[in-house]
Amino acid sequence: MATEHEERGSHFLEKELNSSRFMEKVKETTLRVQKEPEDLAFVWPHLVYIEFICLLLTAVILVVLSMGLSPSLNAPLEEMASPDTTPNPMKAPWYFLGLQELLVFFDPWIAGVVLPVLIIMGLMAIPYIDPNPKGKGYYTFSERRIAVLTFLFGLALWYILIVVGVWLRGLDWQWYWPWEDWTVHKPPGGAQLVDLEVLIQKYVGLAPILSNLATYAIMAGYYVVGISVPFLLFRKFYKSLGFIRYSITMFFFLTMMGVPLKIFLRLVFDIKYVLVTPWFKI
Amino acid sequence: MEKLWIGLFMVGGTLLIMGIFLVLTILLEKHFKKR
Numbered sequence: 001m002a003t004e005h006e007e008r009g010s011h012f013l014e015k016e017l018n019s020s021r022f023m024e025k026v027k028e029t030t031l032r033v034q035k036e037p038e039d040l041a042f043v044w045p046h047l048v049y050i051e052f053i054c055l056l057l058t059a060v061i062l063v064v065l066s067m068g069l070s071p072s073l074n075a076p077l078e079e080m081a082s083p084d085t086t087p088n089p090m091k092a093p094w095y096f097l098g099l100q101e102l103l104v105f106f107d108p109w110i111a112g113v114v115l116p117v118l119i120i121m122g123l124m125a126i127p128y129i130d131p132n133p134k135g136k137g138y139y140t141f142s143e144r145r146i147a148v149l150t151f152l153f154g155l156a157l158w159y160i161l162i163v164v165g166v167w168l169r170g171l172d173w174q175w176y177w178p179w180e181d182w183t184v185h186k187p188p189g190g191a192q193l194v195d196l197e198v199l200i201q202k203y204v205g206l207a208p209i210l211s212n213l214a215t216y217a218i219m220a221g222y223y224v225v226g227i228s229v230p231f232l233l234f235r236k237f238y239k240s241l242g243f244i245r246y247s248i249t250m251f252f253f254l255t256m257m258g259v260p261l262k263i264f265l266r267l268v269f270d271i272k273y274v275l276v277t278p279w280f281k282i
Numbered sequence: 283m284e285k286l287w288i289g290l291f292m293v294g295g296t297l298l299i300m301g302i303f304l305v306l307t308i309l310l311e312k313h314f315k316k317r
Contacts, residue, residue: 140311141304148307149300156299160292168291175288263292267285 089173097165098158104173105263107281115259119154122252126151129245154256193272196265212276219275219282226254 041047070077078087092100102111126147134143141148170176174186196218200211227250231238238246262282265271273281 138314141307142311149304152300152303152307153296155303156296159299160295163295164292175284260292260296264289267289 088171089169091165091169094162094166098161101161101165101169102259105259105266109280110282118252118255122256125248125252129241129249131240131242131245150253150256157256157260193266193270195273195276196271197276199269199271215275216277222258223251223254226250226257 065073091097099112099116102115105111106115130144130147132144132147139148167178168175170180170182171185172188176182176186195215197208197211197215200206200214201208204211204214206214227247230250231246241249262274265274275282
């Protein structure tokens with residue numbers, strides 16, 4: 001039997017639900033579980049109470065493991081930190097090594113601030129730019145093939161950078177294969193890195209200012225072409241999203257694809273910056 | 283030559299990780315469709 005407090009609570013909730021037009025809309029369009037309210041328990045205090053006990057137990061177990069048992073479990077602890085010696089290579093915790101690996105290819109401001117913010121904003125935007133009415137509340141591959149594949153590509157990109165950072169970066173952040181001697185310094189990278197505008201000056205013969213402007217045009221062209229090609233070829237896709245959602249989707253998609261593209265340009269053509277502006281360099 | 287191997291490793295690794303997660307996605311979908 002429900003207590004007086006719970007009864008008042010559910011009565012209040014019902015009044016709230018009925019008074020809201022939004023909830024009426026939701027009632028019309030969502031599946032409802034066939035359960036009477038009496039069968040349900042409140043999250044607070046019933047669930048939160050159990051969760052809090054779990055939290056305390058987990059904390060105790062972790063403290064005991066990390067303080068008491070780690071020496072006997074042979075945890076891979078390093079020697080005491082010393083301000084006199086910096087380890088080489090200096091590696092972040094594994095979950096940050098993807099970001100640290102991005103620093104090889106991008107400026108700290110881009111790799112450490114702009115890209116993570118864009119990733120988080122892009123993930124937050126997904127529910128708002130998804131017009132697919134199928135599978136409310138669940139997101140399966142058979143109903144969202146392109147969406148799931150795009151997401152998985154981004155996820156895999158994140159993980160491959162972590163894999164490289166954890167297992168393939170040795171002394172001086174040079175690339176070491178597992179079978180190489182990790183105690184011997186490698187000579188610093190063979191080719192000198194150059195900016196794209198320097199390459200344009202050299203091979204196209206444009207003046208420095210013009211070649212700098214050309215890099216702006218190339219950057220803008222990447223986004224313009226990337227946004228207009230699906231617009232021209234997949235009109236149905238564009239129409240299902242509408243102009244604003246389509247633009248946001250394509251901006252995030254092209255930015256994501258731009259990251260491996262820049263990595264490719266850097267690895268193959270030794271390009272340091274694609275675009276040099278007085279404020280930032282990409 | 284090393285550049286080629288590095289490139290192949292990164293492209294192949296990305297596709298491999300995508301494949302693993304894709305298989306998991308499809309298996310999960312099948313699992314929940316049965317119920």
